[in-house]
Amino acid sequence: MLEPSIADEIEAAFKAGSAEKHLETVRRVTDLFLLSADGYSGEQIELFGDVLERLIKTIEIRALADVSARIALAELSAQFAAIKQAPPAVIRRLAQNDEISVARPVLTESARLTAEDLVELAQTKGEAHLLAISGRWWLTEIVTDALLARRYPSVSRRLVANPGARMSAAGYAIVLAQAEADPDLAVETGVRVDLPVELRRQLLREATEAVRTRLLARAPPHLFEEIRSAIAAAAAGANREMARARDFTAAQRFVAALARHGKLDEAALAGFAKARKYAETVAALAELSGASIEVIRPVMQSLRDDGVLIPCRVAGLAWETVAAVLDSRFASGTMGRHELARSRDQYARLTPENARRLLRFWQVRQNETPARPN
Numbered sequence: 150m151l152e153p154s155i156a157d158e159i160e161a162a163f164k165a166g167s168a169e170k171h172l173e174t175v176r177r178v179t180d181l182f183l184l185s186a187d188g189y190s191g192e193q194i195e196l197f198g199d200v201l202e203r204l205i206k207t208i209e210i211r212a213l214a215d216v217s218a219r220i221a222l223a224e225l226s227a228q229f230a231a232i233k234q235a236p237p238a239v240i241r242r243l244a245q246n247d248e249i250s251v252a253r254p255v256l257t258e259s260a261r262l263t264a265e266d267l268v269e270l271a272q273t274k275g276e277a278h279l280l281a282i283s284g285r286w287w288l289t290e291i292v293t294d295a296l297l298a299r300r301y302p303s304v305s306r307r308l309v310a311n312p313g314a315r316m317s318a319a320g321y322a323i324v325l326a327q328a329e330a331d332p333d334l335a336v337e338t339g340v341r342v343d344l345p346v347e348l349r350r351q352l353l354r355e356a357t358e359a360v361r362t363r364l365l366a367r368a369p370p371h372l373f374e375e376i377r378s379a380i381a382a383a384a385a386g387a388n389r390e391m392a393r394a395r396d397f398t399a400a401q402r403f404v405a406a407l408a409r410h411g412k413l414d415e416a417a418l419a420g421f422a423k424a425r426k427y428a429e430t431v432a433a434l435a436e437l438s439g440a441s442i443e444v445i446r447p448v449m450q451s452l453r454d455d456g457v458l459i460p461c462r463v464a465g466l467a468w469e470t471v472a473a474v475l476d477s478r479f480a481s482g483t484m485g486r487h488e489l490a491r492s493r494d495q496y497a498r499l500t501p502e503n504a505r506r507l508l509r510f511w512q513v514r515q516n517e518t519p520a521r522p523n
Contacts, residue, residue: 172221175204179228187234198236205242222251230254237261244270249277256281264292271295276303283307283314290317297323302331309337316341321348328352329487332360339364340372346379353379355487397442400428404436413437415470422473430477437464444511449478454492459511462496462504471496 182189182197189197205225208218226243229235240261246252255262256270256278267282272295279296282288283304288296288311296304297320305324308314316324321338325348328335338344339352339360353361353376361380368376407413413436421429427449435445438460448456454475461471475492 172208172218175201175208175221175225178204179225182236183228183232189234194234194236195238198238201236201239202242205239209246219248219251222246222248223254226251226254230258233260235259235261241266245274249281252278253281257284264289267292268295271299276301279304280307283311285311286313288314290315290320293317294320300327302327302334306331306334306337309334309341312342315343318345318348321345325352325355329355330490332357332363335360336363336367339376340367340369342369342372346375349375350379350382353382357488357491397428397432397446400426400432401442404429404432407433408436415464415466418464418466419470419473422470422477425477425479427477430474434460434464434474437466438508439463440508440512441515443515444508448511454488455495458492458496458499459504459507462499462501463508465501468493468496 178197178201182201205222208222222243226246229239229243240255240259243255244252244259244262244266252274262270267285267288268291271279271282271292276299279299279301280303282292283296284307288308293308293314293316296308297316300323305327308316309324321344324334324338328338335352335356339349339356344352353364356364364376365373365380404413407417413433415437418430418433418437421433431445431449432442434449435442438445440460440463445460448459451457457475457478458471461474466474472489472493475489
């Protein structure tokens, strides 16, 4: 129990209203509690909690304008963060403080905060508080779901990097959506041990070649084969039509006939692409851009997407048609959304003049090169 002298001092501090008196009393009560924290009963801990919470409330009001009061609260938070028997009411009070320097120690470390407390904080506090919670040594799915629901990229990155943070399938769905535009997040997510196999494959299907390479380099031994297999499936299993040897003769004749009758236009090309008629798509793009099959075929076969944009811009195609042409290189499935968005930005920046200049260069170079088999 509190010593009579300290109890009297506390009452005197409340009546005096002095900031200095409040701070000094908090320090004395804290020191007394920490001296024998492990030996106090639940009732005694609750009594200390009631007293300290009253004192903290009065200090919080002054802390809005008093730097020394904020420092004192931050020190108090740091002292109580690692104490297993800390009064729960005090911990919750400190965790809810809007000043992150006060809240961070208990948000990061205190075992007195329950999952329900953490969910409430995740739903009501700002990014800095959520970041602090995300660094806790152990987090259950119910807490990480609440944190991820706020969709702060910084919070997602910290959770993914935290091996003690458990994530549900719904939580991972949020992370994977963010990872499409965040290569670092994609890599950190890809090497998570608890990432379900099907979600790892989804991530690798959407990932760029650079991310896939980094993932393989970062893969721990027990995940290396799984990631390598998933990458192989994402690359080869994308079933790129460009990987197949084929004869374009029939497609060229058909497209040339359409052109002679005035029926070859952007709509016809879009129709070929959407129907995944690869040979007809290549032949039509060559015809509309004024290039040869020998020029268009290599850019359609390339693992890079940017080469395809050149003849598309020369032909004056709308983005929807360009996207269909890019997608037609796959026998099934589609391009990753991140790759598609990147290509759209590149296409918007590409001028017709630059595209025509580059296509002419490719055509001249091709004319100087011996013909290769299809």
